[in-house]
Amino acid sequence: MVVPVIFELLCVASIVFMIDPGISVQLQEIIYRALERDPRNRYASAREFAWDLQHQDQVAVPERAELRNWKMRRTPWTKRILACAGLVLVPVVVFGLLLLVAAHK
16 A cells, blocks of 8 residues: 555656545645755754644645646656666665675675
């Protein structure tokens, strides 16, 4: 269950409500803020993050640019496929290197 969700977030770059349409807009905002690329826009502490999770009704939901016309701004499918292929190849390469090192001992 966790692996497909992580794969979806990393490779397809979908928005949260596509994974579970039942998620409230406040919880979506909490998730977006926790996953922000810019550290200045993320939660400053785990305590602040936990407080928002416990008090979702008090979370402000600003207008997010990534929610407008998100289908138009999606990464082209070729780049997504290459990125996913790269992610898949990492463990294969590591395993191959481990075998190579083990063979030389």
